[in-house]
Amino acid sequence: MKLAIAAALLAGSALPAAAQDTDWAQVRKEWNMPVAPFRITGNVHYVGTAGIAAYLITTPEGHILIDGAMEESAPLVAANIAALGFKLRDVKILLINHAHWDHSGGLAELKRLTGARLMASAGDKPGLEAGMLDYRPDLDRAPPVKVDVSLTDGEMLVLGGTTLITHLTPGHTKGCTSWTMRAGGLDIIFACSLSVAGQPLTAGQGYDAAAADFRTTFAKLKGMRADVFLNFHPSAFDMEAKRKKLLAGDVRAFVDPGELRRRVDAAKGAFEGELARQRH
Ligand SMILES: [Zn+2]
Numbered sequence: 001m002k003l004a005i006a007a008a009l010l011a012g013s014a015l016p017a018a019a020q021d022t023d024w025a026q027v028r029k030e031w032n033m034p035v036a037p038f039r040i041t042g043n044v045h046y047v048g049t050a051g052i053a054a055y056l057i058t059t060p061e062g063h064i065l066i067d068g069a070m071e072e073s074a075p076l077v078a079a080n081i082a083a084l085g086f087k088l089r090d091v092k093i094l095l096i097n098h099a100h101w102d103h104s105g106g107l108a109e110l111k112r113l114t115g116a117r118l119m120a121s122a123g124d125k126p127g128l129e130a131g132m133l134d135y136r137p138d139l140d141r142a143p144p145v146k147v148d149v150s151l152t153d154g155e156m157l158v159l160g161g162t163t164l165i166t167h168l169t170p171g172h173t174k175g176c177t178s179w180t181m182r183a184g185g186l187d188i189i190f191a192c193s194l195s196v197a198g199q200p201l202t203a204g205q206g207y208d209a210a211a212a213d214f215r216t217t218f219a220k221l222k223g224m225r226a227d228v229f230l231n232f233h234p235s236a237f238d239m240e241a242k243r244k245k246l247l248a249g250d251v252r253a254f255v256d257p258g259e260l261r262r263r264v265d266a267a268k269g270a271f272e273g274e275l276a277r278q279r280h
Helices: 004-012 017-021 022-031 071-083 107-114 127-129 212-221 239-247 260-277
Strands: 038-041 044-046 055-057 062-067 089-096 117-121 150-151 156-159 160-167 177-183 186-192 226-232
Touching: 022 127, 038 226, 038 239, 055 160, 062 071, 062 156, 071 107, 156 260, 186 260, 212 260, 226 260
Parallel strands: 062 089, 089 117, 117 150, 186 226
Antiparallel strands: 038 044, 044 055, 055 062, 156 160, 160 177, 177 186
């Protein structure tokens, strides 16, 4: 199944041989299938598509939108925000977990629709503004989007009584960014992608620190705790199964304090395998 292969490629780990033949037009179509928006817990809502996440954090003083999904997803994300009863113009801050087309493609249009300020890491800023990363010419392009504010590690974003803490977690890209916050009495992590996803890990290929960055990121995340693990590929944290449980009445469907560590361990194992493969 094409979708499964692509999901493994981007959300998973090593580059399977079959992924070289991935029909990306078909994958994009499947990832862009609509999904009804829903509240995960507290003021955290899912407003993404079936295959690519976007999260809306609402506050009385305006909202924060993390990620724009793909270029063709922007109208769906906008419609999902409206369907939950929120106004696009009330979105004040736009964030992005990393500058790959499947997450950043919708940002330019969503920035236009909301008028929000885009805040992103210095590591990913050039890629967002160019619509591509100079060290990943193999990837699809995204519409270029201007970054208004550069985020640093540990920076706190405060809006309407909600505080998001920024954690730089590079490896997947030079500026891969995660956030933590408290919502519904729970510690939430929005974890940046942890897969290698075709990133060259050895020196002389545009991102010499990639392997070292991955290792630092894995160690950093293992030192953190979260009741709810969220990621930007729904398939990377079994979102569909959790969503079904939630809609069936299980308000703790997304609560799994062991998940962060499990996901990091799995990503680290896959990374070590891919590093060995690339060095071979
Ligand atoms: Zn990516």
